[in-house]
Amino acid sequence: MVERELKKRTSSQRAEDEVVDTTVPASSEKSEKLKAELDDLLDEIDEVLEDNAEEFVRNYVQKGGQ
């Protein structure tokens, strides 16, 4: 995709302060960080996950809505 020329920040201070910046400094660096975070979560997920996954999924039945 083309280089973007529209990098300029909005004048709003709020936007500067709070809106997330998703520009990625370096893809590999970012990938490593995400991977480390994921590994930590995967280490603990079994403790949080519903005890009997099969039963939990089977019993989750909803009436259709809009």
Next chain:
Amino acid sequence: MAVAKVCGIETEYGISVSGVRDANPITASSVLINAYINELHGIVGWDFVDETPGNDARGFARESFPQSEVESHLVNTVLTNGARYYVDHAHPEYSSPECISPREAVIYDRAGEEVLRASMNAALRSMPTRQEIVVYKNNSDRKGNSYGCHENYLLDRALSFGKLVKFITPFFVTRQVIVGAGKVGTESSLVPKGHVPFQISQRADFFEEEVGLETTLKRPIVNTRDEPHADASRYRRLHVILGDANMSEVSSYLKVGTTSIVLSMIEDGFMDDLDLSLNDPVGSLRSVSYDITLKHQLRLKSGKRMTALEIQHAIYERACQYRDSVGLLSLGADGDGGAVLELWGQVLDTLNRDPMLLADTLDWVAKYRLVSGYRERNALDWDDPRLAAIDLQYHDIRPAKSLFYRLGVKTIVGEEEVKAAVTQPPPNTRAYFRGKCLERFGDYIAAANWDSMIFDLGSDPLRRVPMMDPLKGTRDHVEKLFDESANPAQLLDSLGS
């Protein structure tokens, strides 16, 4: 000039009762909402008549809850923040108040999560041990039953509906690459089992028409419900039914923000020469959702082929021109227009490079990373129930159980703002008047609606205050009136109602 994009998000939450088999969801929803209302009014707990632990096994509610409460399946209340909180189609639904900007819409959507969480806690305190009502901010039960998260936008009545449909459809079909909430597997009968291990959208499986009035069957990409809840000679309300309920604030913000920009451009005739009409919008909606590589090419009516990302990028570039020549004030005066546009461009860029880099930003990517990471670590097949359980539990809004909250996904708004929004209305729409009427004179309100308030002062006939303009009844308009009114009669006299 595009009208102000007054907007709001209405969410039907999934509901289940742990510890009870075959619980009645309408009853559970009523109990949940009543628990919240009663606690607000200082009524603690339920008056359990003849409650015995032995009743637990016989099913939820019928025996356990007093009939007088259970009968109120039409539970329908308006909160002091201007939102509506009620039972709809066997789900608890929170409809946010009218907001002036995408950022405010995110704040009030998040306030809805707080309301639901408080409701769960209130219900828990009054239910038998080992029973708990749990709600999920998702859109399907993975068995073919779907429930919605709708958006609403104020539009100029002068805009022809045909033109709106033509230009909004390609945007709606492709925006899911940014705002989808992700789903393990598919619920479409058209797809062979195992063919789609993971898809981008929760809702794409459930759409069968391009345009129509339905919302529960044969759902259309563009819903034609013409119920403006405002002066119909000046306004339309676009009722958008194809979106997913988002856990990620960034996804929510971009969903409402980019849609507001595109609607403004269509109103101002700024897309008239940008015809991206698709050959098969309904089929494309699914094929975009089923391709997490984002490489699938869609056929346009013009004969061209473009990916969803390319279509989004074409619309984004037009939006940059729109900002430069018209401006983005229709998204509010706080700079949301520019902020949304910039974020939109960044996200499209990153999606084009490597979608997985947005695992800390967008719902579908965050969920995919989690599910696929767990799958790889444990060498599971895609149809392993543990992966489906992770999908559901991503949307659990209990802090101890939610997988989303553990992912550390980026946020847009502050917790303090969200807390305040649970009780305080947005200041720049008529929701301010609605919320303050309830806060100050709630005992005298016979009925509250999107476009009117009805007062019962005891002696006179009921008195109705119409609110046909969503941009009137703001804090600037009426704060002083409230300050000067010691009672509702004075308020009504000052309003001339």
